[in-house]
Amino acid sequence: MNDTAIQIKGITKDFISGFRGVKLRAIEDIHLEVANNEIYGLLGPNGSGKSTTIKIVLGLLRASKGTCHIYGQPSHAMSVRKSIGYLPEAPYFHSYLSGYELVRYYARICGLDRKIVNQRVDDSIELVGMQEAKNRLVGTYSKGMLQRIGLAQALVHDPKLVILDEPTAGVDPMGAEAVADIIRTLKDRGKTVLICSHLLGQIEDLCDRVAILHRGQLIRSGRVDDLLQQTDRESYIVKNFNADGRVAMKKVIEEQGGRLTNIEKPRRSLNELFLKEVELSESTHLKKGNKETK
Numbered sequence: 001m002n003d004t005a006i007q008i009k010g011i012t013k014d015f016i017s018g019f020r021g022v023k024l025r026a027i028e029d030i031h032l033e034v035a036n037n038e039i040y041g042l043l044g045p046n047g048s049g050k051s052t053t054i055k056i057v058l059g060l061l062r063a064s065k066g067t068c069h070i071y072g073q074p075s076h077a078m079s080v081r082k083s084i085g086y087l088p089e090a091p092y093f094h095s096y097l098s099g100y101e102l103v104r105y106y107a108r109i110c111g112l113d114r115k116i117v118n119q120r121v122d123d124s125i126e127l128v129g130m131q132e133a134k135n136r137l138v139g140t141y142s143k144g145m146l147q148r149i150g151l152a153q154a155l156v157h158d159p160k161l162v163i164l165d166e167p168t169a170g171v172d173p174m175g176a177e178a179v180a181d182i183i184r185t186l187k188d189r190g191k192t193v194l195i196c197s198h199l200l201g202q203i204e205d206l207c208d209r210v211a212i213l214h215r216g217q218l219i220r221s222g223r224v225d226d227l228l229q230q231t232d233r234e235s236y237i238v239k240n241f242n243a244d245g246r247v248a249m250k251k252v253i254e255e256q257g258g259r260l261t262n263i264e265k266p267r268r269s270l271n272e273l274f275l276k277e278v279e280l281s282e283s284t285h286l287k288k289g290n291k292e293t294k
Contacts, residue, residue, distance in 0.1 A: 004072070005161050005192040006034035006057060011066035013052050026052040027216040030066070034209075036160075039183060039193045041203040041224075043274060044213035050196050053213070054163060057194070058086060070161065082110065085154035089166040089196075091146070095139030099130055099149045102138055103156050110157035124152040128182055144175030151182060162186055165196045180206055204228070204270035212274060214281040220273075227273055229265040237262040 013026045027049035034040045044050050055061040056068050059076040068075040071083055093102055103124055107117045125134050128148040133141070141149065147167055154162060164183070168176035176199065183206055186193055197203050203210060204224060211221035220227065236249075241258030253260050 008032040011063040038208040041207035041210035048213040049216040085159035100134040106153040107156045124156040200271040228267040
């Protein structure tokens with residue numbers, strides 16, 4: 001199996017707007033790589049290019065420049081569609097169907113064989129914890145239940161790559177944690193998950209790596225632990241260390257009867273990193289604009 005689930009090389013997407021054919025650049029020269037069996041977070045303010053990037057990954061849009069491959073195949077190739085499960089931010093489901101009927105409907109759309117479709121539907125509904133409500137009409141579901149049945153339809157064909165756009169938007173904390181548990185289970189089962197979310201605390205807890213987009217450009221990416229570690233600082237955790245010894249710091253710890261038990265790099269929160277990177281990017285953009293105006 002290809003070790004790379006998603007490989008994006010230099011994608012740029014331009015849209016033509018208005019009668020004059022004004023070119024609007026949604027994303028520019030994006031390079032991303034999502035490894036197989038990892039949870040990857042795609043972050044950014046509204047209008048940063050996340051949705052455009054996802055649509056290119058899904059094969060719904062063609063990049064103006066650059067390439068996007070899913071497990072080694074072009075993202076727009078029909079052959080890769082069965083490898084992907086997708087839950088949009090605001091899915092519309094037929095309210096007159098039961099949860100079971102809805103998931104079965106999508107299973108048939110995905111081309112599952114009739115011999116296995118019922119078992120796959122049952123398995124998907126069980127995975128998202130909707131067994132008790134599977135015979136209720138979708139129109140009676142709460143927001144959290146809609147998200148979970150949406151996950152079931154995204155997983156019913158057993159895709160290798162799962163793309164979730166704001167999977168916990170509008171969901172209460174308990175529902176959000178339930179969705180997070182499902183995502184962790186997917187990784188345990190060997191799946192790759194790409195998540196777009198504004199809930200940075202959840203992304204921090206879930207993701208192996210993240211990328212931050214702003215104004216259509218990739219401004220930061222890497223492993224969560226590496227990005228959040230403040231390498232210019234150190235914290236000292238000392239056992240049995242008296243107040244007098246703190247003034248002299250490390251050199252006299254042992255002389256004061258203390259014992260240095262650990263040295264570690266302190267972490268910032270993902271929310272702090274995100275805001276800092278976006279503010280820096282915005283400042284750079286404004287300075288660049290001022291120079292071009294002069």
